[in-house]
Amino acid sequence: MGRWEPNAQARLRQAAMDLYAERGFDQTTVAEIAEKAGLTERTFFRHFGDKREVLFGGSERLQEMLVASVTAADPGTDPAVTVAAAFEHAAEDYFPPVGYSRQRQQVIDANPGLQERELAKLDGLAAAMAAALRERETPDLPAALIAETGVAAFKVAFVRWVTDPADAPLLGHVRSAFAALGDVWSFAPGRI
Amino acid sequence: MGRWEPNAQARLRQAAMDLYAERGFDQTTVAEIAEKAGLTERTFFRHFGDKREVLFGGSERLQEMLVASVTAADPGTDPAVTVAAAFEHAAEDYFPPVGYSRQRQQVIDANPGLQERELAKLDGLAAAMAAALRERETPDLPAALIAETGVAAFKVAFVRWVTDPADAPLLGHVRSAFAALGDVWSFAPGRI
DNA sequence: ACCTTGATGTCAGCCGCTGTCATCACTCTA
DNA sequence: TAGAGTGATGACAGCGGCTGACATCAAGGT
CATH class of the missing domain: 1.10.357.10 (Tetracycline Repressor, domain 2)
Structure with a gap:
C-alpha cells in the first residue's frame, strides 16, 4: 500500500490540523505530519508551500x-x-x-x-x-x-x-x- | 582584538543592511553578517530575535x-x-x-x-x-x-x-x- | 589579587525547506 | 497487450535559521 492512496493533500491537511490542535504548532514537525498521513516530508512540501500554509488554504x-x-x-x-x-x-x-x-x-x-x-x-x-x-x-x-x-x-x-x-x-x-x-x-x- | 569591541549591535545592523542591499536578503546568511561585523552567528541571535528583525529596529x-x-x-x-x-x-x-x-x-x-x-x-x-x-x-x-x-x-x-x-x-x-x-x-x- | 557580572565564543544539534534523481501507478497508443 | 509517456511519490543529501549548554574573556568593584 502507501503510494497512490487518494486525497494526499486532504490527508496531510487533516493530519496537520489534528497535530496542531493536539500539541501545538511548534511542537509539531513536518515529518510527523507526513508520517501520520502515510506520506513523506518531501511530499508535504509538494502540496503546501510551507508548514504554515496548511491553515490558510x-x-x-x-x-x-x-x-x-x-x-x-x-x-x-x-x-x-x-x-x-x-x-x-x-x-x-x-x-x-x-x-x-x-x-x-x-x-x-x-x-x-x-x-x-x-x-x-x-x-x-x-x-x-x-x-x-x-x-x-x-x-x-x-x-x-x-x-x-x-x-x-x-x-x-x-x-x-x-x-x-x-x-x-x-x-x-x-x-x-x-x-x-x-x-x-x-x-x-x-x-x- | 575581536572581543569587546564596542557597538556590537550597531555593527551587526550595519553589516546586515549593507549585505541585504548589496546582494539581497535571502542571498545573505547570518554567518556572513556576523563575520563582516567581526562577531559570531550566535552573537547575532543574541542581539536580534531573527534575521528579519534587523530591518525593524x-x-x-x-x-x-x-x-x-x-x-x-x-x-x-x-x-x-x-x-x-x-x-x-x-x-x-x-x-x-x-x-x-x-x-x-x-x-x-x-x-x-x-x-x-x-x-x-x-x-x-x-x-x-x-x-x-x-x-x-x-x-x-x-x-x-x-x-x-x-x-x-x-x-x-x-x-x-x-x-x-x-x-x-x-x-x-x-x-x-x-x-x-x-x-x-x-x-x-x-x-x- | 580575587570575585562577580555580562557579553562573547564554541560546539552540537533540531528542523524547515530545497534540489536531484530514482521509482512507481496509471494512461494512452500502437 | 506491450511499451512509452506522465505525473505523483520516495529517497537522499545538504543548506541555513535558530537554540541550548557550557566555556571563556574583559571590565568593575572589594
Whole structure:
C-alpha cells in the first residue's frame, strides 16, 4: 500500500490540523505530519508551500469572491458601499461555523508566525480589492484607502465574531463594523 | 582584538543592511553578517530575535510615540481626530529621509517574509493604539475600528510617500489620507 | 589579587525547506 | 497487450535559521 492512496493533500491537511490542535504548532514537525498521513516530508512540501500554509488554504476562494462581488457590482454604486456589500456577502457565504473558526483562531493566536501569515493573507485581500476598484475607474487614493480600511474593518468584525459570547452571526458584526466606520471618521475638516 | 569591541549591535545592523542591499536578503546568511561585523552567528541571535528583525529596529519607538500622543491628547477630543493627529505628529518627527525609507522598502518589497514582518509590526501598532483609546474610555468597537483603520490609512499614506515622484513630505500624504477617509466612508445608512 | 557580572565564543544539534534523481501507478497508443 | 509517456511519490543529501549548554574573556568593584 502507501503510494497512490487518494486525497494526499486532504490527508496531510487533516493530519496537520489534528497535530496542531493536539500539541501545538511548534511542537509539531513536518515529518510527523507526513508520517501520520502515510506520506513523506518531501511530499508535504509538494502540496503546501510551507508548514504554515496548511491553515490558510481556501483563502484564494475568499479573495475571488470579494473581487467578483466588487467587479459585478453596479458601476454607479459608491465604491465604499460596494466594498462593504462585498464583505457582507462573503460573511454569509464563505465562512465555516464559528466553532471551527474559533479552534483555528486559537491555533493562530498562539503563534506569532501564524499571525504574520494571516496578516499577509489579509493584505493580499486588500491589494486585490484595490485593483478591482481601480478597474472600476475608482482613483488610486480612494481605491487603496477603501480596500485597506475595508479589510481593517472586516478584521475587527471577525475578531468580535469569534470572541462573541452571544454567538451572533458574522454578518451582524460586519454590518456593525461598517456602520460604525461611517460614524467614526466623519469629523469636520480643519481638525489639527 | 575581536572581543569587546564596542557597538556590537550597531555593527551587526550595519553589516546586515549593507549585505541585504548589496546582494539581497535571502542571498545573505547570518554567518556572513556576523563575520563582516567581526562577531559570531550566535552573537547575532543574541542581539536580534531573527534575521528579519534587523530591518525593524526602532519600531518600538514609533509605537511609543503614537501611544503617547493618544494618551496625552485632550480627553474631550474625538478619538478619531486624536488618532489622526497622532499619525500626523509621527509623520513629522519619526521618519528618516525618504531616500533611506525607499531603499529599505525596496529590500522589504523583494521578500515576502519581510513583508509579513512589516505587517505584523503595523498590527502591533494598531493593537497598542486601540488599547490607548480604551484607556481613554473609548468603547471597544470604535477603539478597535479607529486604531485598525487609522493604521490602514497610514499604510496607504506611507506607500504613496515612498512612491511619490514629486517627493512631497510624508505629512501631506498622511493628511490627504485621513481627509479622504472621512469622505469615503460617509455614506447614508440602508445601503445594501 | 580575587570575585562577580555580562557579553562573547564554541560546539552540537533540531528542523524547515530545497534540489536531484530514482521509482512507481496509471494512461494512452500502437 | 506491450511499451512509452506522465505525473505523483520516495529517497537522499545538504543548506541555513535558530537554540541550548557550557566555556571563556574583559571590565568593575572589594
